Amino acid sequence: MRLTVLTPSFGKLSGAPAQRAADLGLELEHCTEGHPKSGQGLIEAIARAEAVLVGLDSVTADVISACPRLRVIAKHGAGVDNIDLTAAAEAGITVVSTPGANAGAVADLTLGLMLMGARRVQEAEASLRAGRWEVFSGTELAGRQLGILGFGRIGRAVAQRAAAFGMRIAAYDPFVPEEAIGEAGAQPLSLEEAVATSDFLSLHLPGGGGPLLTPELLATMPRGAALINAARGGLVDEAALAEALHAGRLSFAALDAFSSEPPAADHPLLSAPRLIATPHIGAYSDIANANMGTWAVEDVVRVLSDEEPRFPVR
Numbered sequence: 001m002r003l004t005v006l007t008p009s010f011g012k013l014s015g016a017p018a019q020r021a022a023d024l025g026l027e028l029e030h031c032t033e034g035h036p037k038s039g040q041g042l043i044e045a046i047a048r049a050e051a052v053l054v055g056l057d058s059v060t061a062d063v064i065s066a067c068p069r070l071r072v073i074a075k076h077g078a079g080v081d082n083i084d085l086t087a088a089a090e091a092g093i094t095v096v097s098t099p100g101a102n103a104g105a106v107a108d109l110t111l112g113l114m115l116m117g118a119r120r121v122q123e124a125e126a127s128l129r130a131g132r133w134e135v136f137s138g139t140e141l142a143g144r145q146l147g148i149l150g151f152g153r154i155g156r157a158v159a160q161r162a163a164a165f166g167m168r169i170a171a172y173d174p175f176v177p178e179e180a181i182g183e184a185g186a187q188p189l190s191l192e193e194a195v196a197t198s199d200f201l202s203l204h205l206p207g208g209g210g211p212l213l214t215p216e217l218l219a220t221m222p223r224g225a226a227l228i229n230a231a232r233g234g235l236v237d238e239a240a241l242a243e244a245l246h247a248g249r250l251s252f253a254a255l256d257a258f259s260s261e262p263p264a265a266d267h268p269l270l271s272a273p274r275l276i277a278t279p280h281i282g283a284y285s286d287i288a289n290a291n292m293g294t295w296a297v298e299d300v301v302r303v304l305s306d307e308e309p310r311f312p313v314r
Contacts, residue, residue, distance in 0.1 A: 017293025147198025
């Protein structure tokens with residue numbers, strides 16, 4: 001059994017995935033140059049593969065049709081918006097992912113970004129390094145409403161952490177029943193209600209289908225509110241967000257994801273004030289890296305052994 005590994009993040013912070021593959025008799029073929037791959041470059045890398053582990057590689061219907069030996073596509077992560085699931089199903093290819101493997105890591109980063117913005121850590125550090133000793137008044141989290149858009153594993157992990165800071169939790173998720181949101185200790189709200197009433201807004205929904213936060217919806221955020229996006233850049237109309245920051249309508253925005261990665265040097269958000277930006281590092285922790293690689297390897301072996309995988313994508 002052989003697995004073609006396309007993502008350079010596989011086993012980057014942990015030796016556990018490679019060791020697990022060896023224990024299961026799975027040979028690893030690394031083909032990580034030029035990641036993420038797409039089109040002909042991706043086809044050439046996996047044309048004869050039975051199993052492939054992808055990161056942000058674009059697995060389109062054309063790619064799938066050109067790889068007739070492919071039996072399983074494993075996503076090194078949870079989001080599968082870069083894989084044509086319909087084409088995979090029609091070709092009889094099983095798609096697996098690792099939901100929850102990076103939930104703690106992304107939730108930790110989300111709270112870190114929230115605290116950085118609320119307490120103006122970035123501004124204060126820059127001031128100190130410039131030789132000044134200034135006062136930077138910030139906002140405490142206790143008593144503020146955190147609106148979580150997307151109440152899956154990551155959204156719930158964020159809610160648990162935020163509740164420990166004394167925040168009021170509200171949530172919107174089109175795929176989770178309101179009863180389940182309430183039972184988890186959050187107030188279920190519509191998308192419009194969550195955006196219009198939250199002091200902090202955190203995004204944890206899958207991408208695809210255009211911006212969730214349109215210019216019109218962004219305009220309803222309370223003045224002085226903050227936006228944190230550690231999910232997908234395409235969820236936000238970035239030009240409208242840059243305009244809101246320049247106009248001073250938001251206290252800050254913290255982004256770990258952009259619609260195009262890396263963003264162009266002249267991207268409007270990179271020159272916006274009160275922006276905290278990180279290069280999509282949410283899933284990059286030691287524990288998450290070990291979980292994602294190990295769980296993916298195990299499911300690949302299950303599929304190649306004609307067994308039911310643990311985390312199939314339906």
